[in-house]
Every structure is written in structure tokens, then in C-alpha cells.
Amino acid sequence: MTDLLVTGSDGQLGRALLAEAAARGISAEGHDADTLDIRDAGAVREMVGWIRPVALINAAAFTAVDDCEAREDEAMAINGTAVGNLAAACDLTGTVLVQISTDYVFSGEADRPYREDDSPAPINAYGRTKLRGEEMAASAREHLIVRTAWLYGLGGRSFVEAIRRQIGAGAARLQVVDDQRGSPTFAGDLAAAILDLLDHGARGIVHAVNAGSTTWFGFAREIAAQLGADVEVVPVRTGDVPRAAARPPRSVLDTRRLESLLGRSMPPWRDALARYLEASCAS
Ligand SMILES: NC(=O)c1ccc[n+]([C@@H]2O[C@H](COP(=O)([O-])OP(=O)(O)OC[C@H]3O[C@@H](n4cnc5c(N)ncnc54)[C@H](OP(=O)(O)O)[C@@H]3O)[C@@H](O)[C@H]2O)c1
Incomplete structure (x- = not known):
């Protein structure tokens, strides 16, 4: 019997989930859009009926936050409506x-920090589509909604990789916004937390991020420091770097529910970054 079905399995979290399941000896099958497009209700029903997994973890999403503004219908179909199929x-x-x-x-x-029962009020298209996804997921008899943030992982197009790329290209000075605060989160740690939450029978909404918070500027400075890079990181304001989508200024998540369910918090974000950089250099 297969315990887990992971959709969006080629993404940062999808890969981390399959790796964590393998390390724990949990049988898991992963599919990305090429073998299971979650918008296809018939294909989803057939696949889930065939595998009959204990849990389906949906890591598939339209994650390009700025692109969601002009392509909200497309993003809604994946992040919102398709979750109803699942x-x-x-x-x-x-x-x-x-x-x-x-x-x-x-x-x-x-x-x-936001608690699980605080009222959502998204300020961009991505947030609206993801909120619809939550509503769709909540229609399932047995559901767990895990909110995370500022994710990076192996094989991904993350902020960490964007900074590393600029440093690698010889940038001497990086301007990074210092008025948006959140919790950088390593996909490997999130995958472990999700599997632990399932083990503990968690249901409903749970916030899961690496411990602590920073700004994008603070995150970039730490990435540069851990890479030993000789680069000047300069703080700027959100308005100095126009983007298509508005960003929440302070989206720190309260993780006390996770801590009481698991009896532990997730590791501190700086420690997580160090493990990611080590793993990504080795791979
Ligand atoms: N990245 C972040 O900073 C962040 C922050 C908070 C929450 N999250 C959430 O965390 C989850 C995992 O994010 P991630 O960063 O791992 O995402 P990711 O790396 O962008 O991976 C998402 C995967 O889903 C696939 N996908 C897209 N449309 C699909 C479809 N219709 N059917 C099946 N698969 C499809 C993508 O394929 P293609 O690449 O071919 O499109 C990609 O492989 C998502 O729910 C995301 O909303 C992410």
C-alpha cells in the first residue's frame, strides 16, 4: 500500500517531501503536472482511487506571486478550484x-504574529487564490491546512538562489527591501514537520515556519555572510523596488499550535539556512 501521494512533486516542497518520506521508510508516490494535472478532476479521481493513499499532500501551486496579478484566473484554477478536485x-x-x-x-x-484563527484578508491575487484553496481543502472530510512562508529548497527558484546567483555573477552591491518581515523556511524542515503533524493526527489549520523572523534585507545579509561573500547589502523600502503584486509588510506566523501538537518548534531560520547551503553545495 502507498501511504502518501504528493502532487507538485517536482517543486521545492514536493521534492523535500519525497526525500523525507524515503528517509523514514514511508511509501510515497509523487506526480507533477506532466503526469497528474490537478485541474483534471477525472484524472485526480482515477489516480487517488487507484493508489488509495492514507494522505494526499498537495504541494502543487502557481507560485509566481507577481505573475498572479495579470493571470489571476489561471492561478485560481490551480491554487483554488483544483483543490476542490483533490x-x-x-x-x-x-x-x-x-x-x-x-x-x-x-x-x-x-x-x-498571526494565529490560525485570525481572519485572512489577502492583499494580492496570489493570496486570494491560496485562500480559495484553503476553503476548498476545508470541504474535505479529513483535512490539514499547513500555512508556511518564504520557502526555499533544493531544486527551486527561491530568494536564496536569486541572491546566490547575483553574488556568483560578481555583484558588489545588493539592494534589498527592509520593510517586509516574515520567516524564511527551509523545505526540508517543513517536510519533516508535515509528516510529524500527520503522525500526530493533526487536522484543521496549522502554521509551520522556521523559528524567528527577519526582513528580506536581513535574510540577504545572512545568506551573503554564510556564503562568505564580499558584497554590500543595502536596505531599501518596498516603494523603491516596484513589483506587480503588493506584499504584506509583516506576515509573521504564530506557531504555538504546531509546538503544542509536536512538542517542539521548527529549527531557527539561520540554522536551517546553513543546512540548506551545505546540502545544496553537496548536491
Ligand atoms: N515558495 C514560497 O515562498 C511559498 C511560501 C508560502 C507558501 N508556499 C506554498 O508552498 C507550496 C509549495 O511551494 P513550492 O515553493 O514548493 O512551489 P514550486 O517550487 O513552485 O512547485 C510547485 C510545483 O507545482 C507544479 N504545478 C503547477 N501547476 C500544476 C498543476 N496544475 N498540476 C500539478 N502540478 C502543478 C509546478 O510545476 P511547474 O513548475 O511546471 O509549473 C511545480 O513543480 C505551495 O502550495 C505554495 O503556494 C510557497
Whole structure:
């Protein structure tokens, strides 16, 4: 029997989930859009009915935040509507649906970390589509919605890799926004937390990010320091770097529910970054 079906398995989190499952001896099957497009309700029903997994972890998404502004319908079809296909299929087989969501469902105006029961109020198209995905996931009888943030992982197009690329190209000075705060999160640590949450029978919404928070500027400075790079990192304001999508200024997530479920927090973000850089150099 296959325990896990992972959709979006070629993405940062999808890869990390399959690696973590393999390390734990959990049987898992992964599919990306080329073998299972989650927008195809019939294909989803057939695949889930055939595999009958204990849990389906949906790591598939349209994650290009700025592109979502001009392509909201396309993003909604993947991040929102398609999750309804997964929920319906999971209900036919008694499978637990695990939906991955985001800190960007919040406006970022709160002066404290967001709790699971705080009201979402997305300020960009990506956040709206991901919130619809949460609503669709919640229609499944057995569901777990894991909100994470600022994700990076092996094989991904992440902020860490963007900074590394610029340093590698010889940049002497990097301008990075210092008025957006969040929690950088390593996909390997998130995958471990998700499998632990499933082990503990967690349901409902859970926030899962590496411990601590910083700004993109603070994150970039730490990446440069850990790479031993001789580069000047300069703080700028969001308005100095125009982007298509608005970003929440402070989308730090409260992780006390995760801690009480697992009896541990996720590792600190700096430590996670060091392990990622080591693993990515080795691979
Ligand atoms: N990245 C972040 O900073 C971040 C932050 C918070 C939450 N999250 C959430 O965390 C989850 C994992 O993110 P990630 O960074 O691992 O994403 P990712 O690296 O962009 O991977 C997403 C994967 O989903 C695939 N996909 C897209 N459309 C699909 C479809 N219709 N059917 C099946 N697969 C499809 C993509 O394939 P293609 O590449 O071919 O399109 C890609 O392999 C997502 O739910 C995301 O919203 C991410």
C-alpha cells in the first residue's frame, strides 16, 4: 500500500517531501503536472482511487506571486478550484487531504504574529487564490491546512538562489527591501514537520515556519555572510523596488499550535539556512 501521494512533486516542497518520506521508510508516490494535472478532476479521481493513499499532500501551486496579478484566473484554477478536485477524490477513498497554504492570506497589518484563527484578508491575487484553496481543502472530510512562508529548497527558484546567483555573477552591491518581515523556511524542515503533524493526527489549520523572523534585507545579509561573500547589502523600502503584486509588510506566523501538537518548534531560520547551503553545495 502507498501511504502518501504528493502532487507538485517536482517543486521545492514536493521534492523535500519525497526525500523525507524515503528517509523514514514511508511509501510515497509523487506526480507533477506532466503526469497528474490537478485541474483534471477525472484524472485526480482515477489516480487517488487507484493508489488509495492514507494522505494526499498537495504541494502543487502557481507560485509566481507577481505573475498572479495579470493571470489571476489561471492561478485560481490551480491554487483554488483544483483543490476542490483533490478534496472530492480524497472523500471517496477516506484519504486525508493536506493542503499547503501561505502567510500571504493575511494583510500583514497586525502588530503581532498571526494565529490560525485570525481572519485572512489577502492583499494580492496570489493570496486570494491560496485562500480559495484553503476553503476548498476545508470541504474535505479529513483535512490539514499547513500555512508556511518564504520557502526555499533544493531544486527551486527561491530568494536564496536569486541572491546566490547575483553574488556568483560578481555583484558588489545588493539592494534589498527592509520593510517586509516574515520567516524564511527551509523545505526540508517543513517536510519533516508535515509528516510529524500527520503522525500526530493533526487536522484543521496549522502554521509551520522556521523559528524567528527577519526582513528580506536581513535574510540577504545572512545568506551573503554564510556564503562568505564580499558584497554590500543595502536596505531599501518596498516603494523603491516596484513589483506587480503588493506584499504584506509583516506576515509573521504564530506557531504555538504546531509546538503544542509536536512538542517542539521548527529549527531557527539561520540554522536551517546553513543546512540548506551545505546540502545544496553537496548536491
Ligand atoms: N515558495 C514560497 O515562498 C511559498 C511560501 C508560502 C507558501 N508556499 C506554498 O508552498 C507550496 C509549495 O511551494 P513550492 O515553493 O514548493 O512551489 P514550486 O517550487 O513552485 O512547485 C510547485 C510545483 O507545482 C507544479 N504545478 C503547477 N501547476 C500544476 C498543476 N496544475 N498540476 C500539478 N502540478 C502543478 C509546478 O510545476 P511547474 O513548475 O511546471 O509549473 C511545480 O513543480 C505551495 O502550495 C505554495 O503556494 C510557497
